[in-house]
Amino acid sequence: MDDLTKKHLLDILIxxxxxxxxxxxxxxxxxxxxxxxxLRRAVERNIEIIGEAMNRILKTKQEIAITNSRKIVDARNYIIHGYDSLSVDILWSMIMNHLPRLKKEVVTLLDS
Incomplete structure (x- = not known):
């Protein structure tokens, strides 16, 4: 894995x-x-960072082994462009249902 992809994966993990x-x-x-x-705004910002880092990864590594990688970018875009219709429930679902898996996958990729 190239250094730039590792950097973006580290950004996601952080x-x-x-x-x-x-x-x-x-x-x-x-x-x-x-x-x-x-707290909600801080979470939003970090999800934006996660989505932007994933977007940069996908520009060179479309085959990256991260579940729903494109949807991660879409979530970032939704937060930024659909800020006025973003519900707390959506953010909560990301925290509880999606971030734990993403963290495991990122750690696995960084360890390989």
Missing amino acids: AIEEIESFFDNKPKLYDDFYSNLC
Whole structure:
């Protein structure tokens, strides 16, 4: 794997780890997330970073072994361009359902 792809994968991993750190090892509770605007905005920003890094990877490595890689880029675009219709539920779903798998896949690629 080339150095630039590794850099982008590291950017993704760092963004995921930042999102995880926002919860301070406490249980992730929807109500806490919903009521904390700063937390939601910080998560949005990191998902934008994840999506942009994935977009850059896909420009040279379309075959990268990351589930739904194109949808990750689409999520970034939705947050940026559809900011006025982004629901808290969508962000929550990304945190709970998609980031754990993405983290595992990125770590596996970086370790290989």
